[in-house]
Amino acid sequence: MAFMRSKQQIEEIPLYEMKVWSCDNDECNGWMRQDFSFSEQPTCPLCQSRMTQETRMLPELAHYINS
Numbered sequence: 001m002a003f004m005r006s007k008q009q010i011e012e013i014p015l016y017e018m019k020v021w022s023c024d025n026d027e028c029n030g031w032m033r034q035d036f037s038f039s040e041q042p043t044c045p046l047c048q049s050r051m052t053q054e055t056r057m058l059p060e061l062a063h064y065i066n067s
């Protein structure tokens with residue numbers, strides 16, 4: 001499962017459900033918000049892999065995370 005793989009703790013920051021593109025590469029944590037992507041089927045900015053749509057709970061100002 002790709003969900004909850006981040007150990008990052010985010011506290012006291014309100015989270016919003018957002019549609020994102022998530023990198024298909026299991027070794028890459030690249031993702032981007034759909035409203036900040038410009039193509040129907042973007043490729044990962046980090047590794048150029050295919051990306052899959054999913055929904056994540058994110059802080060409002062998170063646009064990209066490269067972790």
Ligand SMILES: [Zn+2]
Pocket residue numbers: 023024025028029030044045046047048049
């Ligand atoms: Zn990637």
